[in-house]
Amino acid sequence: MTAERRLRSPRRREVLKLGGAAFLTAGAAGTAQGARGERCPAEDGLVFAEYNVEGLTTERAFGGDDERLQAAAEVVQRAPEPDVLTICEIDNNFQSGERSHTHTGEAFLRNYLNVPQGDGLEGVDYDYFYAPESNTGVPSGIDAFKDGHALEPGDDAYGEDAWGFGQYPGQYALGIYSKYPIDVESVRTMRRLRWRDVPGNRIPTTDVIESELDADEEPMGWLTEAETRRFRVSSKTHADVPIRIGDETVHAVIAHPTPPAFDGPENFNGRRNHGENKLLGDYVRGADYVYDDDGCVGGLEPDEAFVVMGDLNAEPGQGNNFDAVGEHVIDNPRINAEGTPTSPGGRAAGDERWTAAWERRADYVLPSEEFDVLDSAVYWPDPDAEPDLHATATAASDHFMVWSEVALR
Numbered sequence: 001m002t003a004e005r006r007l008r009s010p011r012r013r014e015v016l017k018l019g020g021a022a023f024l025t026a027g028a029a030g031t032a033q034g035a036r037g038e039r040c041p042a043e044d045g046l047v048f049a050e051y052n053v054e055g056l057t058t059e060r061a062f063g064g065d066d067e068r069l070q071a072a073a074e075v076v077q078r079a080p081e082p083d084v085l086t087i088c089e090i091d092n093n094f095q096s097g098e099r100s101h102t103h104t105g106e107a108f109l110r111n112y113l114n115v116p117q118g119d120g121l122e123g124v125d126y127d128y129f130y131a132p133e134s135n136t137g138v139p140s141g142i143d144a145f146k147d148g149h150a151l152e153p154g155d156d157a158y159g160e161d162a163w164g165f166g167q168y169p170g171q172y173a174l175g176i177y178s179k180y181p182i183d184v185e186s187v188r189t190m191r192r193l194r195w196r197d198v199p200g201n202r203i204p205t206t207d208v209i210e211s212e213l214d215a216d217e218e219p220m221g222w223l224t225e226a227e228t229r230r231f232r233v234s235s236k237t238h239a240d241v242p243i244r245i246g247d248e249t250v251h252a253v254i255a256h257p258t259p260p261a262f263d264g265p266e267n268f269n270g271r272r273n274h275g276e277n278k279l280l281g282d283y284v285r286g287a288d289y290v291y292d293d294d295g296c297v298g299g300l301e302p303d304e305a306f307v308v309m310g311d312l313n314a315e316p317g318q319g320n321n322f323d324a325v326g327e328h329v330i331d332n333p334r335i336n337a338e339g340t341p342t343s344p345g346g347r348a349a350g351d352e353r354w355t356a357a358w359e360r361r362a363d364y365v366l367p368s369e370e371f372d373v374l375d376s377a378v379y380w381p382d383p384d385a386e387p388d389l390h391a392t393a394t395a396a397s398d399h400f401m402v403w404s405e406v407a408l409r
Contacts (some may be wrong), residue, residue, distance in 0.1 A: 022094050022103040022131040023184045045374040045405040046245065048365050049082035050309040052399035058093040061107035069108065071396035074117035076124055078389070079379045079403055084243060085126070085177040086309040088256045092131050095170030105129045105175040126177035132189045132239045134173035135232055137166030142231060144268070145221040164235035165258065174254055176241055183242040183249065188292040195233035195275050197289060202271040202322065203228055209266055220264030233275045238283065240300070248408060251306035255280050259313040260321040270320040273313055277321070281328030284308065284335065284368065305370040305408060308335065311399060315361040335366050339373035341402050345380030345390055357398045365404040376404040
């Protein structure tokens with residue numbers, strides 16, 4: 001491992017493609033500038049958005065007539081047009097055994113985002129798309145839930161034995177669209193960083209199980225000492241995607257931690273969610289323990305501008321993940337958490353800050369302290385005032401798109 005950070009070599013793009021990642025440019029994807037014209041960063045704020053699109057599978061994206069994806073594309077077209085859009089739960093078909101020449105992200109762009117989804121709407125276009133390789137559905141060789149190894153893809157038992165839950169490689173992955181050039185050679189991913197290497201981790205080891213659980217509590221999952229030497233903290237990946245906007249570089253730092261649920265009294269997934277959110281916060285603070293998949297060490301530099309985007313599956317004050325997002329992300333001194341996105345739909349449901357139909361704040365767009373927040377919202381229309389738009393948003397996904405318009409100071 002090197003003692004200093006370094007940029008990737010010119011061959012890195014090829015390695016990324018072979019490793020299951022995708023990088024598409026205007027020429028490769030067949031798209032030109034955004035349908036409404038490329039924004040000028042010197043004159044306008046920049047809109048960053050995150051959207052967990054439930055069920056964005058390869059089959060649906062290539063089909064072109066899926067009602068859920070049509071609804072999701074309509075949401076993007078009705079909201080302020082994102083300059084940078086992070087998508088959670090998109091299939092990374094480049095990792096599957098049936099890899100095609102077209103990534104799911106390109107198919108979703110061509111077949112849905114580019115196509116006007118209603119009267120008076122315009123298609124949304126992007127010149128650049130990047131999808132990092134994901135841990136989801138990739139066999140770990142570890143029986144974390146101690147119910148026997150499942151070797152055949154296609155069911156939950158297999159998914160539980162993968163590095164990140166997924167019934168096949170690349171399920172529930174991440175992708176990012178941009179109207180501005182992505183510096184693909186400088187992308188950093190932390191897919192292989194071990195959970196045990198995160199300081200203050202709360203790994204459910206055998207010793208922890210024995211000391212913290214009551215005698216009548218039966219754990220579902222834990223790790224032996226040998227397993228902790230291999231187990232990865234990221235259930236998908238943590239990625240730093242530099243985007244060149246004029247003369248500036250903005251780092252899109254994206255992640256999708258595992259939900260703190262679907263486990264037993266040992267709180268396996270809640271503990272892992274804590275580790276993933278802590279890594280996210282530590283990375284943007286420049287923690288020196290961080291190492292990426294190329295062996296480069298250290299997080300962001302103190303003067304590097306960034307925007308955190310992702311379904312973090314956590315909200316401030318949440319107990320089963322030890323308030324991970326509050327302590328390590330929201331209250332992070334490098335993050336500008338002003339202007340919490342809200343919605344009338346969330347307000348009608350119980351809390352204007354909620355971003356998911358299951359009544360939680362899970363999704364985030366958080367700029368660094370180098371930005372001013374000009375505006376922000378959750379796209380969740382009021383069910384009484386705008387019933388048709390509300391129906392579209394709820395049909396699209398169990399999450400609602402979050403966006404923030406920001407400007408560099």
